[in-house]
Amino acid sequence: MFKKYDQKQQFLLPLNLESFVSEDHISRVINDLFDTVDINAIESTYSEEGCPAYHPRLLLKILFYGYLINIRSSRKIGGMTETDTAFMYLAAMQKPDFHTICRFRSTHLDSIREIFSQIVALCKEMGLIGSSISIDGTKVKANASPKQSKSSDAIEKEIDKILRESIETDEREDEIYGDSTPYRISEELVDKKHRLEKIKAAKKKMDEEKLKKVNITDPDAKIMKHKDGSLKPSYNCQVAVDEKEQIIVAADLVDEENDLHQIEPMIENVKETLGYKPTIVLADAGYFSYDNVQFLLDEEIDAYIPDNFYEVEKRGKTKKFRKLLFTYDEMKDCYYCPAAFEIPFTRIQKRENEPDLRYYVCKYCSLCVLKNACTDSKNRTITRDPREYLMEDMRAKLNTEEGTEQYQKRMYTVEPVFGQMKQDRGFREFLLRGKRKTKIEFLMMCTVHNIKKIADFAKRRGKSLKEILNMITGGGSQGLNKGGVLAGIANMLC
Template sequence: MTSNFIRYDQDQQHLLPKNVAEWVEEDSLERYVSDVIDHLDNEGRLDPFYPDDRADGRGRPPFHPVMMLKILVFGYCIGIRSSRKLDRLLERDVAFRYLAANQHPDFRTISLFRKNHREEFEHLFVEILRLCREAGMAEMGEVALDGRRVQGDAALDQNRTREQITDEIHDILDEAAEIDAVEDEEYGPHQRGDELPEELREQEDRLNRLREAKHRLDAKEQQRKEEQAEKIRQREREEDEMGRKKRGRKPTLKTSNGWKQGYNGQAIVDCDTQVIVTQDITTDANDVQQLEPMLENCEEVNGKRPEKALADAGYWSKANAQLADEQTELFIATTKDWKRRKELREADPPRGRIPKWYGLKERMERKLRTKRELREADPPRGRIPKWYGLKERMERKLRTKRGRGIYRKRSQSVEAVFGQHVTRGCDRFLLRGETGAQAEGSLFSATHNLLKLWRSGRGPDGHEVADAIAG
C-alpha cells in the first residue's frame, strides 16, 4: 500500500498556535462578537454588567463580565442557549475557547450570570441598536409591527382548575382508604392500621399541597367574583345616571382558561434592513392594545418615531387609526392578510408582465377578467367621499398603488425576522417569569441586530466593520 499521506501523529506537540487569537479567522462571527463587546466596554457602555465590589474583599473573584457576555451573545447568535451545552462547548469548541481565553466557567456560573442580569439585557439591545443606527441601518423610513406567541417555561398540563384539584384529592383519599383496608386485613388491626402506609407518604405530602392550592384558587376565585360584581354595579350606576342602557356587552362572571402558556413578543422592524428598532414582551393575547405603547417605546429608544408604520389587522381599531400624526403615517390592514392579498391580486390590472409570485389560480383569474372588473379594480381616484370614516379611508389608502407598494413590505420584513428567531431556537423561553422572558427577548433581538450588522460589513462610522471597531 502507498504511504504518501500527510503525517498523522496524535502525540504531536504544539499542534495549535500558542496564541488563542490565532485560532479563529479574522472575518469570523466569533471575532466580530468579541470586537463589538470590547468596543462597547471601552466606551463604558457595559457598566451595568459589572458587579459592585464587596467592602470586605472576601470571596473568590468572579469571571470577567465581558467574557461572560461574549459567551452568551455568541451562543444566542448561533442558537445555543443551554448553559450545559455552553459548558461543554467551552471545552471542545475553538470559537468558545477563543472567546473565553481558555477559561472555563461551569454551567451553574453561566446560568447564574444570565439570571442575575436579566434586566441589563435590554440595555445591551439598546446599545447594539445604537451601533446599527450609526451604521445607517435603522433609518426608520418604513417599519413593520407584529406580534408572535412564544411558549413560556411552563407546562399547560400542569395547570389545574379547582375542580381538577378536588377530583385529585378524592382520588388520593380513595386510594389511601383502599390500601388501609388491605393492610388491616393483612397485618391485623393492631399493626398500625390507622396510619398511612409507607408507599403513600409522598402522596400525603402531595395531598397537603393540593389542599393548599385549592384554598388559594378559592381565594382567587372569590376575589375575581367580587371584582366582577363591582364592575356590574358600576355599570348599573352609570346607566342610572345616564338614564339609558350602555352600549356593548355586559360583563359576566364567566371566565376563559383557554390561553396559551406563553407570551406575546412584539417587535418593530425596519423594512429596509430588517433591524429590530424596538421590542417588548407582554402577556396580552391581543395585539390591538400594543400599537401605541410600541410607538412610544420606539421613540424613547431611537429618539424619533418612524415615518411610516405598517401593521396587520390585529392592530386595527379606530383609536389606533387616530394615532397617525405629522411624524408617523399609519398603514393598518382592516381585514385578515389572506383577504388583503386577495384584494391586492384583484386590484392589480392585467397589464404588462405577469408577476413571478402568481400561481396557477392567479394567472387564470387575470386572464379571465372583464373590462368591467378592470374598471372596478382600478386604484381609487378623485376626492375622498365626505361620508368616509376612518376605516373606509384606511381601506382606500391601502388600495392605491402607493399603499399597495408600501404594505407589501410588511410580511417580508417583520415576519421574516420572526422566522429567523425560530431558526435560532426562539420557540420557547428558558427563563421563567415575565422578567425572564423579557431578558431572553432582548437577547434574541440584540443578537439578531448584531448578525445584521456583521453581515452588512459596516461599522458604526460607516466604514468596514473591522476598521470601525478597531479605530
Template sequence: MYIQYTMDQLCLPMDLEEDIPPNHLVRVVNSAVNRLDDTIFDAAYPGGGRDSYHPKMLTKVIIYAYTQRMYSSRQIAKVVRENIPFMWLAGRQRPDFRTINRFRSQRMKDVLETLFTAVLQFLADEKYVSLDHYFVDGTKIEANANRYTFVWGKAVSKHKAKLQEKVHALFADIEAAEKQEEQEDHGKDLAELGECSEISGAKLEQVTRELEARLLNKPKDKPLKKAIRKLRKDLLPRLHKYEQYQKQLGDRNSFSKTDPDVTFMRMKEDHMRNGQLKPGYNVQIGTENQFILAYSVHQSRADTRCLQPHMEKVKQVLGRLPQTVIADAGYGSEENYAYLEKEEIQAVVKYGSYHIEKGKAWRENIGKFENWTYDEVEDTWTCKAGTKLRFRYESKKTLDSGYELRQRHYRSTGCQGCPLKAECTKAAGDREVTVSLKGLRYKHQARQLLQSEEGYRLAVRRMIEPESVFGQLKNNRGFRRFLLRGMEKVTLEVGWLSLAHNLLKQAANDQKRRAAILQ
C-alpha cells in the same frame, strides 16, 4: 514517513486568536461588546462578596452561544471548556452553568434592555438602520409549561358559581336548624348573608370563625359541627383557590399551573397538525432591514391588542416613535388606527377586509353598505334600490383597553316590496345597518395610502422584513420553545435572541460589503 506526532510536545503559538479567521462571527460579537461602556453593567453588581466574572466576558459568551443555536446553560458551560472561539472569548476562564444561568436571567434583568439599545445605537450610527420605517409583526412561541395543567376562565367561573350555591344551601340549612331551636337572632345574620349574590373568601372565612365560636358554647350540636367541617375542609379552600385563579387570569381566558403567566394559544407549528392549544407567549418585534429594533412579550393571543403596548415599549427603547409603522391586517382595528393618528405616525396598516374588497364578488354585493352612498348632510345611507336608511340612535361601547367605540344605527322604511331584498338581506323586516363613521374614515385613509406607490412598496417589503426574522429565529436557529418560565425571564430570552440576531445580521452585511468592494 509520517509527520512527527508527539502529544507531550509544546507547540507555538499558544494564542488562540491565531486559530480564528479574521472575519469570523466571534470577532463581530467581541468587537460589539467591547464598545459598550462598563457602567452599563453597574446595576447588575451592587458590590460585596467575592470577585465576579467580568460581565462583558459572560455577555460575549452568551450572545455568541445564541448565534450558534446553543440555549442551555449546561451546553454553554461545556463549549466554554472545549470550543476554541468560546475559549478565546472567555479568556480561558471557565464559568459553570449556574453562573451563566444566573447572569442571563437574574443579573441582566435590569440591564439587558440598556445593552440592546446601546448596540442598536451602534448600528444606527454605522447606517445599518435609520429608525424611520418600523415593520411590526408577531409570532407565538411555546412556553416551558405542561400542556395539560391548564386552567380555563369559563370553567373557573362555572365551578365558583356552583360552589356559591352550595354555600347558600349550607347557610339555609343552618338557619333552618337555628329556627327549630328558636334562636332567631343567629339565624338572621346567616339569612342576610345567604341573600348576597356572591360571597367572597374573606367574608366566608369570617362567618366560619363566628360559627366556630358559637360551637364552643354548643359542643354537642352535631349539624353545626358538620357544617363547619364542610366549610373548613371543602368549601373555603376551594373558594380561595377559585379566587386565586381569577386573579391570575385577569382578562385572559386560560393559564398553565406550571407557568401562570402563559396563555393557551393555537400554534401554527403543531406537530400533531390538528391545531391543538398549547401554552405560549405572543412575541412582537419591529424590524428595519431585517434588524430587530424592539421586542416585547405579551399574554394576549390577538396581535390587535398588542400594538399599543408594543409601541409604548418602542418609545421607551428608542426614545421616540418611528415615522411610519407597517403592519398586516391583524393590527387593522379602529382603536389602533386612532392610536397611531394620535401619535402622528403614518399607518401603512391593512384592515381585515382589505383584500376581499378588491374582489368582484364584494364589489357586486348589493348587501354591503360599503357599496352604498352616504350623504353627510342628511346623515343617510342610500342602498342600491334607492331607499334611504335614516339615522336612529348612537351606541357607545367601552373596550377592555378603555377605548370608546361609537356606532351609529340606521334603518330603512318600506323594504317589504323591494325586488332586491332577497339579494340585500335575509331579515324579515326592514334593513338595518350599524356603522362606525370614524372606523370608515380610518379604512379610507389606509386604503388610499396602501394603493399609493410608497404604500404599496412598503407593504410588499413587509413580507420580507419581520417574517424573515421569525424564519431565522424559529427554523434556522431552532428556537421554538422557551427554556425559562415567567414573563420576566421569557422577555430576557427574547432580548438575548434579538441581540444575537442583530450581530449575525451585521456580520452578514459586512461580508456582503467586502464582497462588493472586491468586485
C-alpha cells in the same frame, strides 16, 4: 500518501487564541461588541472581596454566542467552553460551570435589556436604521406543558388529591417510625409540598386576574392559538423592525393573545430606544382599531394598517353585497344601496367605552330584484361607527399604487425576522419561565438577530467590526456617522 497525522506532536510556539476562529467568524463580531458595550451596571454588582469572579464580558460573550447558534441551556454552553473553538476563544480557555452561567443570566436580566438598547444605538450610529418600521407579533410556546393548564375546578381537585396523598404518606411513615422522627423528610413528601406551593400560587393568580385557566408550571403564560391551529401556553412576542437592514429597533413580550393594544406601547418603545419616532408604520390587520389609527394620526406618523375586512372585500369574496358598495351621504346621513335606494338612519346602539353605533335599515328590500345577492334578512342593515371615516381613508390610501407598495414592504421587513429566529436559531419555545424572565430571553434573541445583521453588514463591507467602528468615529477616511454613542466606544477601542 497522507498528510502527517500525529496527536502527540508538540507545538513550537504557544497557541494563539486568535487563531481558533477565522477572520470573518461571527464570534469575532460578538467579541468586539461585548468588549465595547457599557457594563458598569453589571460590574457594580460585584464585590471587591472574596474569590475573583469570572469576568462579566466573558459570560456575556458565551451566553450571546450560545443564543446565536441555538444553544441556550447553561449546561450546554458550559460544556461548549471545553469542546468548541469559538467558545474557547470567547472564554479565553476559561471554563465557567453551568451554575455560574445560569446564575449570571438570572442575576443580570435587567442589564441585558440595556445591552439590547446599546446595540440598537450602535446600529443607528452605523447608519443601519432609517425611519420606516413594520410592527408584528408571533406566539412562542412557554416552557410549560399544555396539560398543566387547568381550570379552577381541576386545581381544587388536585389540591385535595395532594393533601389526601400527603396524609396517607404521613400515616404510612407513622406506622414505620412510630413516635421517632425519620432522618429526613421523604422525597415524595418534599415533591408534593413543592407541587402544592406551585398550584396554590397559580390558583392565587387565577383568582386575582379572574382567569378561566392557568398553567401550573408557568402561571404567567396564557393559552394562545398558534398558526397551525394548536393551543399552547405561550407569550406574544412583539417587534418593530426597521426597513433598511431588518434591525429590530424595539421588542416586547405580552401575555395578551391579540395585537390590538400593542401599537402605542411599541411606538413609545421605538421613541425611547431611537430617540425619534418613525415616519412610516406598517402593520397587519390584527393591529387595526380606530384608536390605533387615530393615535398614529395624532403622532403624525404615516400608517398603513388594513382593517379585518379589507382583503376579503377587496377580493369580493363576501357572499352578499359588500358594505363598500353602499355609498354614505354625510349631508343627509344616509346610505345609497346598489339598487340606488336611500337607506335612512334608524336607531342607535349604546356601547360601553365606545361611541354609539348607528344603524341604517333599508325599507325597500322586499321589492328589490337584487335581494338574493344582498341579504338573507327581511331588510338589509348597515351599521356605522362615527369613526368609520378613519377606515375609509385608510382603505383609500392602501388602494393607491404607493399605498400598495408601502404595505408590501412589511412582507420582507418583519416577516423574515421571525422566520430567521424560529428556523435558523430554533427559537420555538422559551427556556426560562415567568413573564419577566421570558421577556429578557426574547430580548436576547432580538439582540443576537441584530448582531447577525451587524456581522452581515461588516462582511459586505469587507471590514472587521473594529475597523467599521473606527471609521464611524472618525478614525478612518470614510467616516459614516461621527459622534454619538460611538465616541465612548472609540475610546475603548483605542
